[in-house]
Amino acid sequence: MQISQTYRLQFFVLFIALIAAFLVNLSIGSVSIPIDEIVSIFSGNGASKETWRYIIMDYRLPKAITAMLAGGGLAVSGLLMQTLFRNPLAGPFVLGLSSGASLGVAILILGASAFGGFFGTLLLSQWSLVVASALGSFLVLLAVLAVTFRIKDTMAILIIGLMFGSVTTAVVSVLSYFSNAEQLQQYIFWSFGSLGNQSWQGVLILSLCFIAGILLSVFSSKSLNGLLLGENYAKSMGLHIKRTTFIIILATSILAGSITAFVGPIAFVGLAVPHLVRQFYKTSNHLVLLPAVLLCGSLLMLICDTVAQLPFSEFTLPINAITSLIGAPVVIWLLVRKRKLFF
Numbered sequence: 001m002q003i004s005q006t007y008r009l010q011f012f013v014l015f016i017a018l019i020a021a022f023l024v025n026l027s028i029g030s031v032s033i034p035i036d037e038i039v040s041i042f043s044g045n046g047a048s049k050e051t052w053r054y055i056i057m058d059y060r061l062p063k064a065i066t067a068m069l070a071g072g073g074l075a076v077s078g079l080l081m082q083t084l085f086r087n088p089l090a091g092p093f094v095l096g097l098s099s100g101a102s103l104g105v106a107i108l109i110l111g112a113s114a115f116g117g118f119f120g121t122l123l124l125s126q127w128s129l130v131v132a133s134a135l136g137s138f139l140v141l142l143a144v145l146a147v148t149f150r151i152k153d154t155m156a157i158l159i160i161g162l163m164f165g166s167v168t169t170a171v172v173s174v175l176s177y178f179s180n181a182e183q184l185q186q187y188i189f190w191s192f193g194s195l196g197n198q199s200w201q202g203v204l205i206l207s208l209c210f211i212a213g214i215l216l217s218v219f220s221s222k223s224l225n226g227l228l229l230g231e232n233y234a235k236s237m238g239l240h241i242k243r244t245t246f247i248i249i250l251a252t253s254i255l256a257g258s259i260t261a262f263v264g265p266i267a268f269v270g271l272a273v274p275h276l277v278r279q280f281y282k283t284s285n286h287l288v289l290l291p292a293v294l295l296c297g298s299l300l301m302l303i304c305d306t307v308a309q310l311p312f313s314e315f316t317l318p319i320n321a322i323t324s325l326i327g328a329p330v331v332i333w334l335l336v337r338k339r340k341l342f343f
Helices: 005-027 035-043 050-085 097-114 117-123 126-150 154-177 181-192 200-219 221-227 231-236 241-263 269-280 286-308 319-338
Strands: none
Touching (some): 005 286, 035 050, 126 241, 200 221, 221 241, 269 319, 286 319
């Protein structure tokens, strides 16, 4: 496919903006580090302070990479869901994956009270929360995939996914009602979402899941273009609807499920970024939309994480709140100005 000169320029601008946001994100925090020192740390040329090197390499760099993976992955999965269901309000968690992850974490936090001392601490470690969240998302995924083999109508799949989300949310509410204040506070903090405290091992696992989800998305790009014309027309073109639906849901689940497992449920990005991209890229070709949404999602998440860093303070605002506070007014303004919704 030939990409027009305009799209190439837009991709170049997005890429430069992403690099700039990446460097600024590494620079800002409780300790301000000059950007030229960051560049020297990466190049290995400068005599940078060992403390700065430790902060960048062991804390801020994993967090920045996690932000780009989370933002790009959620944005792509949102685009997939909006195209599959032809619904502008569809997002990456419309299938109930986030609710399943929340249920897994809620069961773990509540169940940990039954074990004292060492076992209680072990159950509430970072990796145990990741495993519980991933397991909850995976169980919901299996249920949704089982439905896709029995039901042909994509709208029915959407409704069933929402029902799965409602059921798991109800169970979480019951568990929360019987939790004590400390357990409830820990669960609420997890639900705020957090990009920090990621080990390089966790970043590697998240990166592998991200690559798998993106490859499946790119593989489905032509099928996504066909779905925009309607299922009946897509069938007449030789598109296998069930197989396409399965691959799209699998890609979304890998992206959204792994991201939720490592950083918690982050709202807004997956829903809004595809709309933002369509304002500037006047095309419905997913071979163009997919990389644009990926870059824009990563850029938005880096900006939100930078804003969440309170300058010269060790405190960080909840990323969930920042993404909505910054992004929602921008999307509202763009949609009102254009006076157009999609699909």
